[in-house]
Amino acid sequence: MTLAKVLLVYESKYGNTKLVAEAIIEGIKEASDNQAAIYELKEIVLKQPPDFDAVLIGLPNHTGGPTGGIKKFINEVGKLWGIICWDCKLANDEEVLDIVGEKRSMKITSKDYSAPGSYKRYMLVSNTSPHNIEVFVLKDYLKDKLNLDFRPRGV
Numbered sequence: 001m002t003l004a005k006v007l008l009v010y011e012s013k014y015g016n017t018k019l020v021a022e023a024i025i026e027g028i029k030e031a032s033d034n035q036a037a038i039y040e041l042k043e044i045v046l047k048q049p050p051d052f053d054a055v056l057i058g059l060p061n062h063t064g065g066p067t068g069g070i071k072k073f074i075n076e077v078g079k080l081w082g083i084i085c086w087d088c089k090l091a092n093d094e095e096v097l098d099i100v101g102e103k104r105s106m107k108i109t110s111k112d113y114s115a116p117g118s119y120k121r122y123m124l125v126s127n128t129s130p131h132n133i134e135v136f137v138l139k140d141y142l143k144d145k146l147n148l149d150f151r152p153r154g155v
């Protein structure tokens with residue numbers, strides 16, 4: 001098996017995204033021999049695309065979207081291939097502009113429990129580019145796959 005070099009870059013004002021980012025890197029290292037590096041965005045100076053097979057980005061939601069620094073980083077690194085989020089409020093066929101301003105529509109496939117490893121699939125599909133962005137919604141995924149439910153803290 002080919003080893004992958006994974007880079008995780010995050011931004012975190014209050015430390016929540018940092019905790020999740022550190023847990024993800026720990027999980028990657030525990031589960032595989034892949035090399036995994038973690039940096040806070042402000043530590044990164046980008047002169048050329050980083051020499052990694054996968055770049056993960058951890059970001060808090062600021063006024064309904066990513067921070068300016070993270071947007072700039074994504075534009076410099078290249079295309080966004082996937083989004084992992086807790087919840088997704090977009091409905092099937094709803095149109096949005098992606099991070100680089102390209103028009104996309106959300107496609108949600110129906111649940112198919114007959115296929116092993118299946119889960120409800122969300123895709124941000126572009127009409128003009130073959131490049132789709134897969135959206136992993138953890139709330140649905142954990143409920144579907146592991147029957148796990150979480151309540152917000154303090155409720």
Ligand SMILES: Cc1cc2nc3c(=O)[nH]c(=O)nc-3n(C[C@H](O)[C@H](O)[C@H](O)COP(=O)(O)O)c2cc1C
Binds near residue numbers: 012013016018061
């Ligand atoms: C300037 C600012 C704007 C925010 N806007 C939103 C928002 O629009 N929607 C939301 O759900 N949370 C919003 N939040 C809450 C953050 O997403 C939340 O506190 C997150 O856990 C912060 O991550 P961090 O601890 O890594 O900084 C905002 C926080 C800040 C500081």
